[in-house]
Amino acid sequence: MDSSIVVLGGLAAIAVAVAAYQGDGRIAQGFKASGGLVSMMAIRLPLGLILAGFLGTLVPNDAVAGWMGDEAGWKGILIASAIGGFTPSGPFVSFPVALALHKAGAGLPQVIAFVTAWSVFAFNRVVTWEWPLLGMRFVVVRLLISLPIPPLTGWLSGLLLGS
Amino acid sequence: MESLEPSPKPPSAAAARDRRSLYLMIAMVVAAGVAVYALKGIDIVVASLQADFELLLYMIPRMAAAVILGGFVQAMVPKGMIARWLGEGAGFRGYALATIAGTCTPGGPMLSFPIVVGLRAAGAGYPALIAYVTAWATLGIHRIVTWEIPLFGEKFALARFAASLVFPTLVGFATQAILARCKQAL
Numbered sequence: 001m002d003s004s005i006v007v008l009g010g011l012a013a014i015a016v017a018v019a020a021y022q023g024d025g026r027i028a029q030g031f032k033a034s035g036g037l038v039s040m041m042a043i044r045l046p047l048g049l050i051l052a053g054f055l056g057t058l059v060p061n062d063a064v065a066g067w068m069g070d071e072a073g074w075k076g077i078l079i080a081s082a083i084g085g086f087t088p089s090g091p092f093v094s095f096p097v098a099l100a101l102h103k104a105g106a107g108l109p110q111v112i113a114f115v116t117a118w119s120v121f122a123f124n125r126v127v128t129w130e131w132p133l134l135g136m137r138f139v140v141v142r143l144l145i146s147l148p149i150p151p152l153t154g155w156l157s158g159l160l161l162g163s
Numbered sequence: 164m165e166s167l168e169p170s171p172k173p174p175s176a177a178a179a180r181d182r183r184s185l186y187l188m189i190a191m192v193v194a195a196g197v198a199v200y201a202l203k204g205i206d207i208v209v210a211s212l213q214a215d216f217e218l219l220l221y222m223i224p225r226m227a228a229a230v231i232l233g234g235f236v237q238a239m240v241p242k243g244m245i246a247r248w249l250g251e252g253a254g255f256r257g258y259a260l261a262t263i264a265g266t267c268t269p270g271g272p273m274l275s276f277p278i279v280v281g282l283r284a285a286g287a288g289y290p291a292l293i294a295y296v297t298a299w300a301t302l303g304i305h306r307i308v309t310w311e312i313p314l315f316g317e318k319f320a321l322a323r324f325a326a327s328l329v330f331p332t333l334v335g336f337a338t339q340a341i342l343a344r345c346k347q348a349l
Contacts, residue, residue, distance in 0.1 A: 034234025156326035
């Protein structure tokens with residue numbers, strides 16, 4: 001038992017309790033909508049997991065830090081943004097990689113651009129969750145609009161940190 | 164019941180698009196599998212599938228809770244309210260609301276994406292949904308507390324949070340502008 005299942009289970013229990021309090025067939029409607037989600041995810045989620053797993057083995061995490069080198073300034077921020085978006089993993093890999101980058105000499109704006117790109121683009125998460133559940137059109141619109149976010153965040157936080 | 168349909172599009176068009184995206188996914192899974200087999204050998208293919216299976220077993224109980232939550236949010240929150248607050252053209256108020264909701268959503272994609280699906284079915288538009296996802300990704304308190312502060316410290320976390328603060332709302336406006344232009348062009 002870890003915190004994620006406790007939090008999720010607790011929130012679900014609260015939702016069911018509120019529906020019960022509201023009455024008026026809300027419980028049935030809730031489970032019907034949940035069933036709709038299950039039927040949509042039943043095939044897509046395993047497919048997304050398999051695809052993310054394969055892609056993850058093709059992009060080596062160890063190489064990520066090496067690719068970024070110690071480019072400074074805008075060039076470093078752009079490289080960090082590009083690499084962050086293609087770092088295939090959860091926070092348990094990306095944050096240690098970011099820390100390693102920082103220790104290896106990458107500046108804070110570059111590290112922040114990397115973390116932001118990873119969290120905004122996270123191609124692993126797009127493949128496992130966003131595409132299966134929300135469709136390609138949503139993914140394309142969101143990714144295109146989000147393109148400037150990581151470099152701008154890196155640059156802005158550099159200004160804030162005075163580096 | 165009409166309001167519980169997973170997509171606001173007419174069922175036939177949505178179903179055809181869903182089917183196409185499913186075929187595309189299957190094709191990509193096969194292509195990626197062949198690539199891993201060709202470059203790394205069968206052992207890595209098997210190891211990858213085993214890891215996926217273990218992850219799936221880990222996810223199933225959490226997913227069950229997330230799906231119940233997503234479904235009940237969809238059923239309980241009045242459709243008109245979601246459409247009015249988060250529908251297309253919601254404006255600053257809607258994007259700010261989506262930003263706050265995304266910032267406060269705990270946990271990983273297991274929870275946030277079922278919520279997005281539920282909100283979309285209840286009438287939320289792309290601009291607010293994309294603002295929500297962006298806020299969850301860049302401002303999410305959960306990740307800052309679990310990962311960022313322990314590894315990088317408060318100064319780093321605060322600078323990154325402050326630098327990220329405006330983007331979810333800006334993304335909402337940008338999505339709105341692009342969608343409006345696309346509709347004009349059609």
